[in-house]
Amino acid sequence: MSVKTSRFINRNFSCLIYIFSLLCLLLTLCYARTYGLLPRPVPGTDQLSMLKAAEDLTDGKLPGAGYMYSYLYTVFLYVLNLPAMGNLVAMRALQAAVCALVPVFIYKLCRRLRFGGPCSRLAALFYCFYGPAALISLSFLRAVPLALCFVLAANYLVSAFIRRKNAEYFIAGIFMGMCILGRENFIPVAAAPLAMLLYPAVRKHIKKSFVLYYAAGTAVLLIPVLIYNTVMFSSVSLVPGHWQNVMGAYHSNAAGNAARAAGSIIAGFPVQALNYLSSYEIPNSLSFYAHREIIEFLNIFILPFNFFTAISLAILCFRFRDKAIAFPGLLIAAYAASMLPFTMFYRFRIPGVPLLCCLSSAALIIIIREFARKKYFRAGGPLLLFLVLFILTASDSWELRPMSEKRSAVLVLIRNKRYHDAVKLIDKMPPGDMSARYLKVALLKSLDADGERSRAAEIHGRWMREQRELQKMKKSGAAP
Numbered sequence: 001m002s003v004k005t006s007r008f009i010n011r012n013f014s015c016l017i018y019i020f021s022l023l024c025l026l027l028t029l030c031y032a033r034t035y036g037l038l039p040r041p042v043p044g045t046d047q048l049s050m051l052k053a054a055e056d057l058t059d060g061k062l063p064g065a066g067y068m069y070s071y072l073y074t075v076f077l078y079v080l081n082l083p084a085m086g087n088l089v090a091m092r093a094l095q096a097a098v099c100a101l102v103p104v105f106i107y108k109l110c111r112r113l114r115f116g117g118p119c120s121r122l123a124a125l126f127y128c129f130y131g132p133a134a135l136i137s138l139s140f141l142r143a144v145p146l147a148l149c150f151v152l153a154a155n156y157l158v159s160a161f162i163r164r165k166n167a168e169y170f171i172a173g174i175f176m177g178m179c180i181l182g183r184e185n186f187i188p189v190a191a192a193p194l195a196m197l198l199y200p201a202v203r204k205h206i207k208k209s210f211v212l213y214y215a216a217g218t219a220v221l222l223i224p225v226l227i228y229n230t231v232m233f234s235s236v237s238l239v240p241g242h243w244q245n246v247m248g249a250y251h252s253n254a255a256g257n258a259a260r261a262a263g264s265i266i267a268g269f270p271v272q273a274l275n276y277l278s279s280y281e282i283p284n285s286l287s288f289y290a291h292r293e294i295i296e297f298l299n300i301f302i303l304p305f306n307f308f309t310a311i312s313l314a315i316l317c318f319r320f321r322d323k324a325i326a327f328p329g330l331l332i333a334a335y336a337a338s339m340l341p342f343t344m345f346y347r348f349r350i351p352g353v354p355l356l357c358c359l360s361s362a363a364l365i366i367i368i369r370e371f372a373r374k375k376y377f378r379a380g381g382p383l384l385l386f387l388v389l390f391i392l393t394a395s396d397s398w399e400l401r402p403m404s405e406k407r408s409a410v411l412v413l414i415r416n417k418r419y420h421d422a423v424k425l426i427d428k429m430p431p432g433d434m435s436a437r438y439l440k441v442a443l444l445k446s447l448d449a450d451g452e453r454s455r456a457a458e459i460h461g462r463w464m465r466e467q468r469e470l471q472k473m474k475k476s477g478a479a480p
Helices: 003-011 013-034 046-058 071-084 088-099 102-112 117-128 131-137 143-163 166-182 186-198 208-233 242-250 258-277 288-294 296-300 305-319 323-339 346-372 376-392 403-415 419-427 434-449 453-476
Strands: none
Touching: 003 013, 013 088, 013 102, 013 117, 013 131, 013 296, 046 071, 071 088, 071 166, 088 131, 088 143, 102 117, 102 143, 102 346, 117 346, 131 143, 131 288, 131 296, 131 346, 143 166, 143 208, 143 323, 143 346, 166 186, 166 208, 186 208, 186 323, 258 305, 258 323, 288 296, 288 403, 305 323, 305 346, 305 376, 323 346, 346 376, 403 419, 403 434, 419 434, 434 453
C-alpha cells in the first residue's frame, strides 16, 4: 500500500467504514428480498407489535394501555415510516443507514481510549464481520439501535473525562437515558461507570458536578415518560406492566412470589452466563443460521460471538489495572449481568458487541506487539487463556438448532429452486427423521414439477440405497 493511499484511509476512515458497513447491510437486504425473506413480520412477534404501533402513530393514534414495548424505539420506527410512506423495504434500508454508524463510533471510542489507529480500525472492522448484528440491523428490533446508543454513551463519557466538560457528561447521560428507554435493564448499567472511581487516577479527575450532570442527562428523558405513564395509566414506570410480563414469560413458575422469583433467577445464572459466552446464537423468531443458509452473502461474516468474549476476558484478566481496558470491560460486564435473569437470545447480546469489539481489537494488538518485543510470557498468558476459553465456549450450531428451523430453511431453498443447497441440508439430517422424510418428498415433487425427473430419480435412488444400507447396519447391530 502506497503512503498516499495509507494517509487517505487514515484521514477518511470514519467515512470509509460507514460506506462499507452500509453496503454490507444493503446487500444483505437485497439478497434477503430476492429470496422472499424479511417480509412483513408475522402475527405474534414483537416486530409486528412495534411496527403496527409505529404505523398507528403515523395515523395519529397513540399506543394504549397494555403496550409493553419501548416507546423510544416505537417513535424511531414512526420516524422511519414517514419518509418510507409505509414501504417496509425502505424502512429497513433507512434503519440500516442509522445502524451503519455503529462501527464509526467504535472507531472513535477506541481513538479516545488511545488504543491507536491500527487497533481502532481493526475494532470497527471486527463489528462489520459479525453476522447477527447485520441481520438484526435489518429487522424491526431494537438491539442494534440500542448498541448505537450504548457506544455513543461510552464515547461521551470518555470524551467528558478527558475534556472535563459538564456538557459532555450531560450528553452521555442523554444517550444512557435512551438506552434505558430502549430496554429497562440498562438502569443498573447506567450506574456502572461510577465503579471507575475505584481507580485513584480516575477519582482525582472527577468532580461532583460531573456526576450530577450525567444523572441529569439521564433523568431528562426518563422523567417525562414517567409522568406520562402516571397520568395516562396510573403507573409510575417506564413501560407499564412490562416487568410483570417479562417475569411471567421467563419465570412463570415463580410468578407472584418474590422469593421464588429471586430463587428462579439465581438458579438460572450459570446457564445464562454460559449462553452469553457461547458461540451459539440462540434464536428468538429470527434465526441467524437459517438466514445464512439461504443468503450466501452472510457467509462473509465470519466472526463468532465467542471470539469476542474469549479474547476480551483474556485481556481483562491480565490488564485489569489498565483504565482504558477496564472501562469497556466494566460496561460489558454490567450489561451482561443485567441480562442474566432472562434467556440469553442472541439479539440480547448485540448491544454489548461494539464494546466487545474494542476490547477484542486491543487484546489482539497487545498480544501481537508483545510477541514482536519477544516478551513471550506477557503475550503467551492472554493468548493461552483466549484459546482455552474459545475452545470451551465453541458449540456445534447444527446440533443445537431446532428441527423446525432447519425444516423452514430447506423449504425456502426448495421454493427458490436451490435444490443442490436443499439436498446438502437434508443429507445432514438423520435419515429416519420424519421431517427429513417430508423434506425429501417435497424436494422430489418440486424437481418433478420442474421437469427434472432424471435428477429426481438420481437423488431418490441415492437416498434409497443409503436407507437400505442403514437398515442392514441396524440389523447387524453396527448402527445405533
